[in-house]
Amino acid sequence: MALETARHNAVLIRGARIVDPAAGRSESADVAIVDGLIARAAPTSAYVIEADGMILCPGLVDMHVHLREPGHETKETIATGTAAAAAGGFTFVACMPNTTPVLDNPDTLKLVHDRSREADRCGVGPVAAITVNREGRELTDFAALLEAGAVAFSDDGSGVEDDEVMRAAFQRAKTHDALLIQHCEYKSISAGGVMHLGDVSRRIGLPGLDPRSEEAMIERDIALCRETGGRYHVAHISTAKAIHMVREAKAEGLPVTAEVCTHHLVLTDEACGDADPNTKMHPPLRPMGDVDACRAGLLDATIDCIVTDHAPHRAEEKAAGFLAAPPGIVGLETAVGLAARAMIETGLADWPAVIRWFTAGPNRVLGRTPPPIEPGSPADLTIIDTSRRWTVTPGTMSSKGRNTPFIGWELIGRPSCTVRRHQIALCR
Ligand code: DOR
Numbered sequence: 380m381a382l383e384t385a386r387h388n389a390v391l392i393r394g395a396r397i398v399d400p401a402a403g404r405s406e407s408a409d410v411a412i413v414d415g416l417i418a419r420a421a422p423t424s425a426y427v428i429e430a431d432g433m434i435l436c437p438g439l440v441d442m443h444v445h446l447r448e449p450g451h452e453t454k455e456t457i458a459t460g461t462a463a464a465a466a467g468g469f470t471f472v473a474c475m476p477n478t479t480p481v482l483d484n485p486d487t488l489k490l491v492h493d494r495s496r497e498a499d500r501c502g503v504g505p506v507a508a509i510t511v512n513r514e515g516r517e518l519t520d521f522a523a524l525l526e527a528g529a530v531a532f533s534d535d536g537s538g539v540e541d542d543e544v545m546r547a548a549f550q551r552a553k554t555h556d557a558l559l560i561q562h563c564e565y566k567s568i569s570a571g572g573v574m575h576l577g578d579v580s581r582r583i584g585l586p587g588l589d590p591r592s593e594e595a596m597i598e599r600d601i602a603l604c605r606e607t608g609g610r611y612h613v614a615h616i617s618t619a620k621a622i623h624m625v626r627e628a629k630a631e632g633l634p635v636t637a638e639v640c641t642h643h644l645v646l647t648d649e650a651c652g653d654a655d656p657n658t659k660m661h662p663p664l665r666p667m668g669d670v671d672a673c674r675a676g677l678l679d680a681t682i683d684c685i686v687t688d689h690a691p692h693r694a695e696e697k698a699a700g701f702l703a704a705p706p707g708i709v710g711l712e713t714a715v716g717l718a719a720r721a722m723i724e725t726g727l728a729d730w731p732a733v734i735r736w737f738t739a740g741p742n743r744v745l746g747r748t749p750p751p752i753e754p755g756s757p758a759d760l761t762i763i764d765t766s767r768r769w770t771v772t773p774g775t776m777s778s779k780g781r782n783t784p785f786i787g788w789e790l791i792g793r794p795s796c797t798v799r800r801h802q803i804a805l806c807r
Pocket of ligand 1: 536659691
């Protein structure tokens with residue numbers, strides 16, 4: 380989506396329905412913003428945003444994105460990735476540490492903070508690595524990284540396989556009240572697999588990736604969580620069995636949370652049938668039973684939030700074919716429309732629920748308390764045009780990545796604007 384940004388000292392948002400799931404609020408009202416703060420009234424000179432029939436909600440949050448900087452700027456930069464985030468309606472993203480160098484030291488975190496402040500498109504919270512260079516051996520300095528602004532810890536792209544290293548990570552997380560986000564995959568089990576191991580992989584003859592690689596790690600980690608009490612979040616959960624384990628862990632009262640990606644809510648492994656590399660991601664697309672379990676997991680609050688795992692790659696890399704292409708797809712600019720497709724158009728949920736999975740859900744997991752929508756609070760808002768029909772086209776995307784299987788999809792519902800204090804981003 381193309382993005383247009385501007386700064387305004389006074390803004391009036393007219394006619395929207397305010398939906399704030401954390402405050403249990405849903406009502407129609409005009410919202411004035413003066414000097415970046417929500418105000419009781421706006422001067423007549425205010426910049427007016429006509430939002431009749433639209434929803435105004437707290438700024439959307441995506442707690443799992445890859446911004447690729449430093450080191451992989453040909454795929455994405457912090458400036459282009461945060462522009463894509465704003466175009467997708469997000470005012471805050473948490474970015475993963477699989478950069479070069481890895482986000483495993485305070486200097487690299489500072490670079491992320493500095494670049495995102497310069498870009499000024501969207502708030503950014505870096506997720507620091509659990510282990511040095513994401514090698515799974517030596518723990519990073521959690522205290523120094525928290526001091527440098529880490530919002531959580533993860534070796535995303537890889538799971539921490541060694542039991543003793545992961546136990547020590549849990550203990551350290553407990554000491555510092557830090558959140559561990561695990562990319563659940565034993566490469567010893569998944570090695571060689573490029574798509575879900577099942578009927579479709581056998582039919583088309585691509586090497587299958589055993590879902591046990593995800594499930595076995597979650598099982599081990601829940602045991603470590605029980606033992607240590609450290610806070611644990613399952614990244615991109617994707618199988619019915621994995622969701623069942625998280626459900627049981629929550630029922631037991633363990634500090635376990637989980638997220639699901641938009642693509643795991645709308646596509647099955649049948650989408651890999653044409654061996655389009657834009658359907659290759661980790662974890663892979665699963666059969667319909669797992670997709671149904673992901674949707675049910677959101678509905679019964681086993682899964683706390685929806686994320687994109689926005690993973691831009693260059694066209695030449697994806698052109699290498701299904702076996703050789705890197706896993707991952709871009710997602711920031713299609714997230715809201717795809718979530719609506721999965722949860723609203725199916726009759727399973729309504730807009731306030733979808734907004735909760737993009738706001739109160741991830742904010743609770745990350746321990747964020749965004750400002751309420753009331754006079755005196757800093758403006759941190761998203762406006763969603765819930766009836767807007769639009770077609771996903773590569774030409775208008777703000778991300779450098781075009782690696783998405785959703786080109787040509789007609790979606791209903793699209794963010795029209797984000798407001799962060801004075802900063803207005805209009806999504807065209
Ligand atoms: O598909 C994926 N791509 N999954 C991951 O966990 C990593 C990501 C990437 O960095 O490209």
